[in-house]
Amino acid sequence: MKITLSGNLLRFSKFQREIDVPAPTVAEGLTRLCGEMPQLRPVLLDGAGQLRKVHRLFVNRDQLMNDELGRPVGAEDEVMILTAIAGG
Amino acid sequence: MPRTVTVDVVSDTGHFTPLQLQPRALLSLGFNGLAHWLREHLVSFPRLIAEQRTSVVILAAGITYEAPCRFFDGDGFSLRATLQARRQASRAELGLEIHGAQGRAATARILLCPVRIDDPVSLAASPAPFSPAVLGRFRPDEIDPTSPARPLAALQEEVARDGELLATGQHAFTMHRHLCEVADQWAFFEVPGFVGASREALALGRGGDVPLLRQGFGEPLRRLEIELSRPYFWLEEGLVETSAYRLKDRLAMVHRLSSNLPGGDQHGIAIELF
Numbered sequence: 001m002k003i004t005l006s007g008n009l010l011r012f013s014k015f016q017r018e019i020d021v022p023a024p025t026v027a028e029g030l031t032r033l034c035g036e037m038p039q040l041r042p043v044l045l046d047g048a049g050q051l052r053k054v055h056r057l058f059v060n061r062d063q064l065m066n067d068e069l070g071r072p073v074g075a076e077d078e079v080m081i082l083t084a085i086a087g088g
Numbered sequence: 089m090p091r092t093v094t095v096d097v098v099s100d101t102g103h104f105t106p107l108q109l110q111p112r113a114l115l116s117l118g119f120n121g122l123a124h125w126l127r128e129h130l131v132s133f134p135r136l137i138a139e140q141r142t143s144v145v146i147l148a149a150g151i152t153y154e155a156p157c158r159f160f161d162g163d164g165f166s167l168r169a170t171l172q173a174r175r176q177a178s179r180a181e182l183g184l185e186i187h188g189a190q191g192r193a194a195t196a197r198i199l200l201c202p203v204r205i206d207d208p209v210s211l212a213a214s215p216a217p218f219s220p221a222v223l224g225r226f227r228p229d230e231i232d233p234t235s236p237a238r239p240l241a242a243l244q245e246e247v248a249r250d251g252e253l254l255a256t257g258q259h260a261f262t263m264h265r266h267l268c269e270v271a272d273q274w275a276f277f278e279v280p281g282f283v284g285a286s287r288e289a290l291a292l293g294r295g296g297d298v299p300l301l302r303q304g305f306g307e308p309l310r311r312l313e314i315e316l317s318r319p320y321f322w323l324e325e326g327l328v329e330t331s332a333y334r335l336k337d338r339l340a341m342v343h344r345l346s347s348n349l350p351g352g353d354q355h356g357i358a359i360e361l362f
Contacts, residue, residue: 007263007322008210008272017323043210054212061350080350083212083273085145085203085319 001029001073006055006082012039026059026079027069044081056084090230093124095167104159108308109186109193111151111284115277118184118196121169125182129171130225137205140222143213144180144200145319146276150239151312157186157193165193173226175235177217178202199236211271240313243359247340251333255294255301259286259328263320272322279314283343283358286328301332303339303362310338316356320347326355338362 003019010017014037021036023029030051034041046052050066057064058080064071073079095117097103103113122144123133130136137143157165165188172181184196202222203213217223223231261282269275291301320326326347333340339362345355 007268007320007324008212010322011272012210043207043212052206052212054206054214056351058350063351082349082351083210083321084351085213085215085273 001026001059001075001077001079003029003033004078004080006080008083009040009043009081012043013037020075022075023073025070025072026057026064029073029079030069054083054085056082058082090170090172091125091129091227092168092170093121093128095121095124095169096164097167098164099159099162101159105308107158107306108153109157109165109188111280111309111312112277114151114184114186114194114196115149115198115280116275117167118169118182118198119277121167121184122171122182122198122200125169125171130222136222137211138208140219141205141208142219142222143203143205143211145203145213145215146198146316147179147201148199148236148238148240148316149197149276149279149312149314151194151196151309153194153308153310155188155191155193156308157188157190162189165189171226171230173218173223173231174233176233177223177231178215179236180218181236238315240315240357240359243311243313243361244342244357247333247335247342247359251335251340254298254332254334255290256329256331257286257290257293258330259289261285261326261328263322263324263326265322268322274320276314276316279316279345279356279358280312282326282328282345283330283341283360286330286343287332287341287360290330290332298332300334300339304341304360307339307362309360309362311361312358314356314358318352318355320355324349335361 021029168185170183180200182198186194204216295301329344341360343358346353
């Protein structure tokens with residue numbers, strides 16, 4: 001799958017915005033992403049390894065809840081991780 | 089009386105257009121007024137974030153221009169800022185007055201939403217009322233349980249009801265880093281620049297057949313109202329969709345800020361009255 005990161009996360013991803021991560025599920029992709037980019041782990045995931053609530057995750061523009069991260073994905077699927085906050 | 093801070097600003101040419109104090113400069117200086125107020129009466133902005141794990145995001149802002157205030161009117165102007173906690177401390181309102189050589193030049197307000205810093209590294213945050221520790225530093229007369237007004241909604245209704253649509257246009261932009269703040273999300277005081285660019289592009293393209301559009305070039309802005317619903321982050325692309333109206337023989341511009349990001353495309357609305 002191809003993971004796209006929100007702009008405020010780029011300083012933790014060596015300023016890579018789009019990253020190809022081969023993985024069978026979204027959850028596995030996140031784990032591999034954080035393995036490749038350890039600085040991202042504490043920013044994206046909480047102590048229990050769950051996606052922090054401040055981030056929203058979309059697969060092909062559909063939002064995925066935390067309990068749906070086991071969804072299977074293919075190489076062409078686009079995953080976006082956006083930071084959620086109201087206001088400006 | 090709620091506590092205030094007064095900041096004396098020495099004029100430089102960048103603060104002004106030929107007509108007035110730039111709205112961007114006014115909002116930026118106003119936000120700095122918040123930092124002054126926090127340092128003097130609560131805790132400095134960096135310590136508020138680092139030690140209290142509290143920050144604010146901007147929900148709305150507005151400027152009403154009053155007396156003229158131009159570059160050659162004097163050596164400077166002063167800014168007076170007052171902060172109040174509102175709506176069970178889930179909002180805060182910064183009131184601003186700008187005084188120049190000819191009296192009160194403008195009033196402004198910035199509506200803030202307190203947030204709890206969930207991650208001190210990325211500064212990612214979630215809305216949360218001020219903690220008792222932070223709220224305890226406000227004086228009783230700086231705490232107002234009522235909800236703040238939403239002047240943009242009333243203005244939007246007025247334009248829809250009484251305005252005559254003249255022209256529409258759009259302006260695309262990219263959120264480069266010089267437009268962002270410390271957490272790599274946009275700085276709200278750049279909104280007047282984005283919407284101004286869209287307004288000027290529309291006047292350049294259509295001003296020949298819709299002369300009222302040129303009022304935005306030659307006359308000072310009288311009022312600006314902004315409501316924000318979603319930030320842009322560094323390198324994201326945005327769009328300003330602008331509709332120009334005749335409202336009581338004056339120019340009114342309604343700007344919708346959007347993007348093609350998933351999760352809702354509207355980022356905010358701004359209305360300018362000339």
